Amino acid sequence: MAEDKSRLELIEALAKRRGFFFPSNEIYGGIAGFYDYGNIGTLMKRKLENLWRKYFFGLDDNFFEIEAANIMPERVFVASGHKENFVDPTVKCRKCGTVHRADHIVEDYLKESFEGMTPVELTELIRQHKIRCAKCKGELEDVSILNMMFPLQVGADLEVKAYLRPETAQGAYVNFSRQFDIQRKRLPLGLAIVGRAFRNEISPRQLTTRMREFTQAELQIFFDAADIDKHEKWNEVKDYKLILYPVAGRGKNPEEVTCEDANKKMDIPKFYAYHLAKVQQFFLEKLKVSKEKFRFRELSAEERAFYNKMHWDVELNLETVGWKEVGGVHYRTDHDLSGHGKVSGQSQEVFFNEKKFVPHVLELSFGVDRIVFALIDLNYDADEKRTVLKLPPAVAPFSASVFPLVNKDGIDKKAEQIYESLKSDFDVFYDDSGSIGRRYARADEVGIPFCITVDHHSLEDGTVTVRDRDSTKQERVKVGELKERLK
Ligand SMILES: [Zn+2]
Known part of the structure; x- marks a missing residue:
């Protein structure tokens, strides 16, 4: 236990030292549960968000991103049930x-x-x-x-009762009928929001894993409930093995179950199982989380949020705090749209598949801050020699750093040229201060996969040294081949 605590403290110190994240408003003592991201953390978070967009919008050409207000009137949460049940x-x-x-x-x-x-x-x-x-x-x-919602009063006389949204999801629901019309009245329709959510947590803790203001990336998929046991790309996933930790298997190891078996033996509808597979692939293939550190945890009827009929959390087994929820796949039925239909008086019914109905919703929900933290936690590696973040290149704050060995003899000029030429295609970092050893250490600590060093040979034969972060192996590469190598 003492060791775990020290690892958490080491990560906290690294996050502060290198500009990943630190408490908000620190010079005023801060408020528990609020964190700011520094330059390095912001770069990493944006990369993660953009990777998420590219991946999930790639699943269906009828999935889109929208942006909605953080402050919403009270009636939204009467309709959603948050006023009474959250x-x-x-x-x-x-x-x-x-x-x-x-x-x-x-x-x-x-x-x-x-x-x-x-x-x-x-x-x-x-x-x-x-x-x-x-x-x-x-x-x-x-x-x-x-x-847990933060109440607000809006207007000159503070006459409008409102709340900071406790989830981005409601922003997608209140915009559904308009977006359905705009997007050629087709289902399934996906509306994603990447943005802030606010919850007055009673005990914020474990750095950025339980905050009062945090970033969610959520995709609401609206579909015809009659189609829940089909998916047009089912064949792509039917033999793919999901890592499941069902209620019935509590206390045992997670089970590997093909989507086909999950559908046939565990009554997980195809539309739901397909998206479980895609979420798992995002973590394993895009974020390079190892299989042993990943599971879907099924929540029982008592544990589920009040609006969910089916709920599997994405959990990652972190080195510091053990299994941690970082996302979830939630079957919210027509709970939200029907609620908004009643309270607003504006019907949320659509005409599709030659009938009139209120669409059901499958929600793919992700805590961006928790995933950033998890990636740091899982990839943090320290021994007597060095501290290194072995981040997957897709989310590393920079792809490469460029060093001139010395700041003279034209070496600095050459290094600057190389840096400029790489800048248009990659996020690169130029570092000419301190010894090469210190520059490597800095690059390792923020997880930069490659360090490019320009030395005297570079001027003669047009090659540079490329050092691999994880193996620390160095090799000489022709300047003209650098872009290809970095890709
Ligand atoms: Zn007491």
Whole structure:
């Protein structure tokens, strides 16, 4: 445990030192649960977001990105159910005033899961087992509930009640009928939003893995519920093995199950299984997460969000904090669109497949900050000699760095030329300060896959040294072949 903690601290220190992320408003002491990204972290996050866009919009030419307001009127959340149901049970200490998640404090004490229990039931458990404050051992008050949305008032007289959105999804739902008309009235229709979401978490923790303001990349796929057990590209995935951790297999190892078997033996509809396969391939093939570190965890009826009929989380087994949810595939049915139809008075029905109906929604949801953190966690490697982030090149902040061995004899000029010529095709970083050893160390710590060094030979034979980050092997490459090599 002590080792895990120190690894988390090492990553925190690296993130600060190299400009990945650090607490927001640090000079004012900050507020728990808010982080800012520095220049390096921002580059990495954008690369991840763009990789996500390219991959998921590539699945279907009727999938698009839209952008929606962060502040939404109260009625949106009456319709979605968040006003009533997006709550956590809390319990306050009579002595020190600390507010705890009531289910967590009971779970920590009794080592059992109590998700989905009512405040009255949790209060009874606390009284029965004489559970005390985890901080000061003081007596606890009765359990109450806290809505996790941030309320706002908008307008000169603050007359409009609104909230910061707790998920990007609602922005896609309130725009559905307009987008359906614009996009030639075809289903399935995918609407994605990459943007901020806000939740008043009771105990933000573990750096950027549980924040109060965070970035989601979510794709809402609207479809005809009658088509849920088909997908036109089913043959592409039917033999692909999903890594599943079902409710029935809790406590055992995850199972590898082909999409075909998941469909036939586990009642996972084809439309759902297809997208599980595509999500898994994104993590394994694009983000190079190893199979052993990945699983889909099925949530039970008590654990699922109130709007989901079927829910498998994407979990990654992190070195620092163990299995961590970084995304999910959620079958939200017509819950949201029907809710908006009722509360807004504007029907969300469509005419498609020669009938009138409210489309169902499959949501692919991803926590961008958690994935950034996971990639740093899984690829962080340190020994006595060096600290290196072995990031997959697709999300490394820079593709390569260029060093002049010395800043004289025309070597610096040559290095600058090479840097300029690579800049149009790659994100490259020019570094001419400190010893070569220090420059390598800096590049390793931010995960730059290749270091290109220009030396005296370069002027004579037109070659440079290319050092591979992971093996530290160096070889001489002709300047004219650099672009090909980097690709
Ligand atoms: Zn206390």
